[in-house]
Each structure stands twice: as C-alpha cells, then as structure tokens.
Amino acid sequence: MRITDALATARPFFSFEFFPPKDEDGSAHLFAVIQTLLPLRPAFVSITYGAGGSTRERTVALAKRIQAETGLTVMAHVTCVGSPRAELRALFDDLSRAGIRNVLALRGDPPKGSERFEAVPGGFSHASEMIAMLKKNYDFCIGAACYPETHVEAASAQHDVDALRAKVDAGADFLISQLFFDNDRYGEFTARARAAGITVPILPGLMPITNYQQVARFTSAIGASIPPKLLRELEARRDDAKAVEDLGVAYAALQATELLQRGVPGVHFYTLNRSPATRAIVSALIAGSAWRPTFSERS
Numbered sequence: 001m002r003i004t005d006a007l008a009t010a011r012p013f014f015s016f017e018f019f020p021p022k023d024e025d026g027s028a029h030l031f032a033v034i035q036t037l038l039p040l041r042p043a044f045v046s047i048t049y050g051a052g053g054s055t056r057e058r059t060v061a062l063a064k065r066i067q068a069e070t071g072l073t074v075m076a077h078v079t080c081v082g083s084p085r086a087e088l089r090a091l092f093d094d095l096s097r098a099g100i101r102n103v104l105a106l107r108g109d110p111p112k113g114s115e116r117f118e119a120v121p122g123g124f125s126h127a128s129e130m131i132a133m134l135k136k137n138y139d140f141c142i143g144a145a146c147y148p149e150t151h152v153e154a155a156s157a158q159h160d161v162d163a164l165r166a167k168v169d170a171g172a173d174f175l176i177s178q179l180f181f182d183n184d185r186y187g188e189f190t191a192r193a194r195a196a197g198i199t200v201p202i203l204p205g206l207m208p209i210t211n212y213q214q215v216a217r218f219t220s221a222i223g224a225s226i227p228p229k230l231l232r233e234l235e236a237r238r239d240d241a242k243a244v245e246d247l248g249v250a251y252a253a254l255q256a257t258e259l260l261q262r263g264v265p266g267v268h269f270y271t272l273n274r275s276p277a278t279r280a281i282v283s284a285l286i287a288g289s290a291w292r293p294t295f296s297e298r299s
Contacts, residue, residue: 013266020058079108084122135171144172209248
C-alpha cells in the first residue's frame with residue numbers, strides 16, 4: 001500500500017521505525033519485536049539507512065524480508081551520502097522490483113569524521129534533487145523529513161521552511177518530523193509550513209524516553225530541546241533506569257494523545273528496535289480512543 005492511501009483512510013494511524021540489525025541475533029530479536037507490534041496494526045513500518053550509507057544493503061534486504069514475511073507496508077529510508085546517482089538508481093530499481101512502494105528520501109548526515117556534507121562526484125547535493133529524480137523515473141510514494149525545531153544547519157526557521165518547500169515542490173508526498181518533546185514547537189512549525197504553502201500531510205515523530213543518557217545524546221545531536229519541567233523530572237530519576245522509562249512512556253502517551261486530539265493524521269514512533277514502550281503507549285491510545293476529540297454534551 002502507498003502511505004498516502006493509508007493516510008487518507010486509516011484512523012488511528014500509527015507507524016514504527018526500525019534500524020537494520022548488525023547480525024543474525026539482532027535480526028531474530030527485531031522480528032520478535034515486530035511480531036509483538038503486529039496486533040497494533042501499524043499503517044507502515046520504516047527501515048533506516050545507516051550513517052554514510054553504511055547499512056544500505058541491509059536496509060534493502062530487511063525491507064524486502066519484512067514485507068514478504070509479515071505483509072506490512074514498508075518504507076525504506078535512502079540517503080544521498082556516499083553514493084553517486086547511478087548507484088542510487090540501482091538501489092531504487094531493486095526496491096521497485098521487490099514491490100516496495102514507499103521511500104523516505106533524505107540527504108543524510110555527514111559521514112563520521114566530517115564536519116559538513118559534501119556530495120560525492122555524480123551524487124545528489126540535496127534531498128530535493130533525489131526526490132525530483134524519483135518523481136520523474138519511479139512510481140514510489142515519497143516521504144521527506146522535517147524539523148520542528150529547525151535543522152541544525154539551517155540559518156533560520158524561514159530558511160528551513162524554504163528548504164522543506166523545495167522538497168515538496170520536487171514531489172514529496174508526505175513529511176515525517178524529527179523527534180520533539182514540546183507539542184507547541186510542532187504546532188508552531190506546522191503553522192509556518194502551512195503559511196508557506198506546504199499542504200502535504202505532516203506526521204509527528206515521537207521517541208519514548210527509555211534511557212536518560214541516550215536521549216541527552218540524541219537531542220544534542222539533532223538540536224532538539226527537552227522542556228524544562230520534563231528535564232527536571234528526568235534528572236531526578238537519572239539513577240533509576242526503570243523510573244526514567246516509566247516517566248518516558250507516560251510522557252509520550254500524553255504527548256501523543258494531545259497531538260491526536262489536535263487533529264494530526266497519525267503518529268510515527270522511533271522504536272529503537274524495542275517494543276515494550278511503544279506497545280504500551282499505542283495500546284493505551286487505542287484503548288482510550290485518544291484520537292477522537294471530546295465534546296461537551298448539550299442538555
């Protein structure tokens with residue numbers, strides 16, 4: 001299924017992101033995780049692409065295997081990093097032959113040890129260039145990334161929206177946001193995007209906090225912020241891993257509930273290849289019909 005079709009018909013709409021395991025044990029664990037999440041009926045699952053294209057072959061192989069063995073709709077991430085256009089065309093040909101209909105087109109982060117992104121000879125310099133090529137030559141449903149607190153390389157919030165508009169104008173069918181912990185930041189960002197004429201669906205991306213040190217590294221790397229009150233509560237629990245995870249699950253459930261009640265089309269969860277936190281959150285949302293706005297009854 002094309003993700004745009006699911007966006008038009010599925011309510012509630014939940015999706016999960018995984019990364020390619022390094023070995024067979026990791027693959028077995030991941031498929032066990034996927035099995036535990038199947039009852040939640042995700043609209044799609046996405047498979048990431050390692051820094052510098054380091055997991056390209058595993059990304060493609062995993063995307064094909066998940067779709068073949070589970071029947072889930074799969075989206076493969078692909079970045080511009082380290083690959084000339086001819087290599088990427090071969091990769092997209094492979095995905096197309098395998099029946100993968102959805103691609104998340106990303107520029108990608110600079111390779112480890114590099115301070116800035118540089119296109120390889122014959123490669124793409126921007127995600128918008130790869131999106132334009134995909135739109136012209138393939139029949140993929142194309143997703144692109146967006147940044148509620150702006151991309152770390154953007155000169156300003158307006159510059160970031162202009163770059164996003166270029167992706168949409170090139171052919172992106174929907175957007176998935178980088179993780180965030182302040183719904184007002186997401187709301188302000190979507191207002192800027194809509195004012196700039198961006199009309200495609202924008203999926204918020206949430207990551208349940210399960211590890212204090214890990215979330216500190218992630219937010220620092222991508223320029224995301226943690227609201228002061230949440231940060232104080234996390235710091236108070238930093239030496240109690242279970243308490244941090246309990247707080248993270250509860251916070252993400254509240255965050256998702258509010259977003260759904262605001263009318264977002266769905267929620268994309270960064271699972272980190274783990275199921276308990278995501279399963280608890282989505283189960284609670286489904287049980288509480290959190291996506292349905294509440295109205296006062298008139299007498």
